[in-house]
Amino acid sequence: MKLLLTSVFGPYAVDDEYGVKENKMELFHNQVTREQGIFSYRFNHRSQGLYFLAENIDVPTTVLDFPNLKRFTHELKKGYDYIGISFIIPNFKKAKEMARLIRQLSPESKIILGGHGVSIPGIEQMIDNDYICKGEGVFYLRKLFGENQDKPIRHPLGYSSFNRRVMGVPWASDSGILITGVGCPNKCRFCATSHFFGDYIPYLKSGKEIYDLCCHYENEMGVTDFGVLDENFLKMKGRALELLELMETNNRHFTFAIFSSAETIKELNDLDILVRMGISFIWIGVESRQEIYEKNRGTDFPSLISELKKRGISVLASSILFLEKHDKKTIWEDVDFVTALEPDYLQFASLGPIPGTPLYSDYEKAGKLNDEIPYESQHGQGEIWFHHEFFTGDESRDFLRLAFEIDYNRNGASMLRAIKTALMGYIYCKEHKDEKINKLASSFEKRLKIMRYFLVAATIFVQNRKSEDLLKEIKGLYRLYFGRPGIRIVASSTLVFLLSLKEYIRCRISGDKINPKTSCTVYDENKTGHAPAKIKKETVYVPSKILPDFNEQAGQ
Ligand code: B12
Numbered sequence: 268m269k270l271l272l273t274s275v276f277g278p279y280a281v282d283d284e285y286g287v288k289e290n291k292m293e294l295f296h297n298q299v300t301r302e303q304g305i306f307s308y309r310f311n312h313r314s315q316g317l318y319f320l321a322e323n324i325d326v327p328t329t330v331l332d333f334p335n336l337k338r339f340t341h342e343l344k345k346g347y348d349y350i351g352i353s354f355i356i357p358n359f360k361k362a363k364e365m366a367r368l369i370r371q372l373s374p375e376s377k378i379i380l381g382g383h384g385v386s387i388p389g390i391e392q393m394i395d396n397d398y399i400c401k402g403e404g405v406f407y408l409r410k411l412f413g414e415n416q417d418k419p420i421r422h423p424l425g426y427s428s429f430n431r432r433v434m435g436v437p438w439a440s441d442s443g444i445l446i447t448g449v450g451c452p453n454k455c456r457f458c459a460t461s462h463f464f465g466d467y468i469p470y471l472k473s474g475k476e477i478y479d480l481c482c483h484y485e486n487e488m489g490v491t492d493f494g495v496l497d498e499n500f501l502k503m504k505g506r507a508l509e510l511l512e513l514m515e516t517n518n519r520h521f522t523f524a525i526f527s528s529a530e531t532i533k534e535l536n537d538l539d540i541l542v543r544m545g546i547s548f549i550w551i552g553v554e555s556r557q558e559i560y561e562k563n564r565g566t567d568f569p570s571l572i573s574e575l576k577k578r579g580i581s582v583l584a585s586s587i588l589f590l591e592k593h594d595k596k597t598i599w600e601d602v603d604f605v606t607a608l609e610p611d612y613l614q615f616a617s618l619g620p621i622p623g624t625p626l627y628s629d630y631e632k633a634g635k636l637n638d639e640i641p642y643e644s645q646h647g648q649g650e651i652w653f654h655h656e657f658f659t660g661d662e663s664r665d666f667l668r669l670a671f672e673i674d675y676n677r678n679g680a681s682m683l684r685a686i687k688t689a690l691m692g693y694i695y696c697k698e699h700k701d702e703k704i705n706k707l708a709s710s711f712e713k714r715l716k717i718m719r720y721f722l723v724a725a726t727i728f729v730q731n732r733k734s735e736d737l738l739k740e741i742k743g744l745y746r747l748y749f750g751r752p753g754i755r756i757v758a759s760s761t762l763v764f765l766l767s768l769k770e771y772i773r774c775r776i777s778g779d780k781i782n783p784k785t786s787c788t789v790y791d792e793n794k795t796g797h798a799p800a801k802i803k804k805e806t807v808y809v810p811s812k813i814l815p816d817f818n819e820q821a822g823q
């Protein structure tokens with residue numbers, strides 16, 4: 268028996284019969300630093316869910332990630348018994364076309380649909396299929412293939428992102444991915460993921476499991492920094508504290524970028540715990556001051572965010588626009604509130620009624636949904652797909668863009684904000700009396716050395732007054748704590764400037780699109796333990812520190 272798991276086909280981020288240009292395969296450049304020009308962070312994420320599924324079933328599986336249609340149809344000729352398509356709502360048309368091609372070119376194959384796109388009401392009749400996985404996938408596939416559902420979870424080893432570039436400078440993939448669980452018990456009214464998975468489903472149940480996996484990453488790949496895919500990592504407080512205890516007892520230090528809600532951070536009572544735990548980045552849903560969700564009730568955000576930054580923890584705050592309480596005046600009060608928090612990164616997203624959420628059922632009942640907006644445009648970074656009392660679709664697109672611009676002008680380039688936060692963290696640890704925290708200064712120092720190379724290019728490409736002020740402040744701190752720049756720093760800074768210039772010209776001439784290259788990973792039946800599965804044939808994702816993945820980039 269053979270299974271093919273595939274993501275939807277490219278090219279992405281183009282207006283064609285299957286998609287729209289706003290659906291970029293990039294997180295920061297599309298949803299966070301999108302108005303920050305050359306300062307915007309560029310990187311891709313592979314479709315982590317598919318590799319996770321492949322690793323956790325015994326059936327020999329091929330994962331086809333980011334195919335184009337030609338590559339996909341070529342793969343169909345290999346005669347798979349089952350073909351699983353993973354898609355989200357904005358990729359509905361792509362999934363539909365892929366199912367049509369399967370029926371035409373590989374009629375014997377059974378089609379399995381999975382991913383957030385299956386929450387579309389009536390999907391059963393809209394896309395040709397034999398099975399639909401609504402929610403969690405590992406246990407679903409194990410059941411479908413008659414495998415033991417209670418087998419331990421095998422966590423694949425992989426990089427968190429690839430094709431990484433900052434100001435045009437390639438940045439080798441050096442962070443691993445940890446998928447500690449899916450879903451979140453908080454079930455906020457608008458939240459697609461928490462309702463999709465029903466409840467929180469932990470894959471790594473204890474701090475020990477996470478710790479062992481981190482050690483394994485370090486031993487196998489030299490990776491000590493991790494992106495954690497878990498909607499609300501600190502919600503399992505005991506697990507997080509156990510991880511900390513093991514790190515400190517065994518004197519192994521790892522760093523983590525996490526998503527966590529304000530209430531779980533406050534529950535720790537002491538933000539220094541986060542520093543000791545190696546948390547370097549937290550994504551917090553600040554949402555709105557006008558519609559307060561349970562997770563944010565009573566949170567003093569100005570103090571929380573500044574205390575986190577003081578400790579060197581970069582904060583990404585996200586905020587929702589076009590809530591019911593927003594009119595053309597109150598919306599700016601929320602934009603003002605969240606930009607005044609001065610997070611290092613700020614994501615604005617429009618309120619999006621997604622099937623399966625209470626928000627969607629309320630809007631459906633009230634007849635507020637706008638059926639004229641096609642699925643590919645229901646992505647949260649363009650126009651709203653419901654009728655708002657005070658905003659038209661076009662207005663919502665413009666207000667959203669303006670909110671990002673306001674943040675950029677008011678707070679400066681996120682890259683510079685993050686450098687300042689890292690400097691704060693260095694100083695905080697260096698001056699701390701607790702030895703456990705004091706010794707962490709060295710981990711900031713390493714990062715800061717590399718970040719310093721970007722200051723010359725940043726000074727040349729600087730786009731607003733706030734960024735200029737930040738640069739002045741940052742340069743002063745560098746001089747104070749690390750001395751004047753030496754020859755090596757000057758040489759590296761020149762190189763960074765040249766690469767930035769090249770990127771600037773590239774974006775001007777051929778646009779700033781980055782499409783990930785197709786990759787095909789074949790897993791055989793010998794998948795064991797935490798080790799990466801044995802790979803039989805072709806693969807693009809060979810973990811390598813020497814050959815950064817950006818070389819793999821290809822326009823499709
Ligand atoms: C990483 C990520 C991305 C990456 C995607 C990388 C890639 N290769 O696809 C980037 C940053 C590029 C991205 C972009 C976008 N994203 Co996104 N993204 C995520 C994020 C944060 C994590 C996804 C993930 O890996 N989860 C972990 C894995 C384990 O979970 P999973 O993928 O859901 O898979 C599980 C199950 O769903 C199931 N499953 C999945 N596929 C299949 C297939 C089969 C056959 C089976 C049986 C099971 C199965 O099994 C898995 C294990 O349980 C989620 C939010 C979240 N926390 O889930 C949003 C999310 C998926 N993204 C979303 C959106 C809207 C977008 C954008 C449109 C946003 C925008 N405006 O830019 C774009 C679209 C880009 C594009 N062209 O497609 C929405 C989807 C909403 C919906 N209901 O459809 C989500 C849920 C965020 C949200 N809360 O709104 N995204």
Ligand code: SF4
Pocket residue numbers: 450451452453454455458459461498499528552562
């Ligand atoms: S806390 Fe965050 S992840 Fe959890 S339900 Fe609310 S929005 Fe979703």
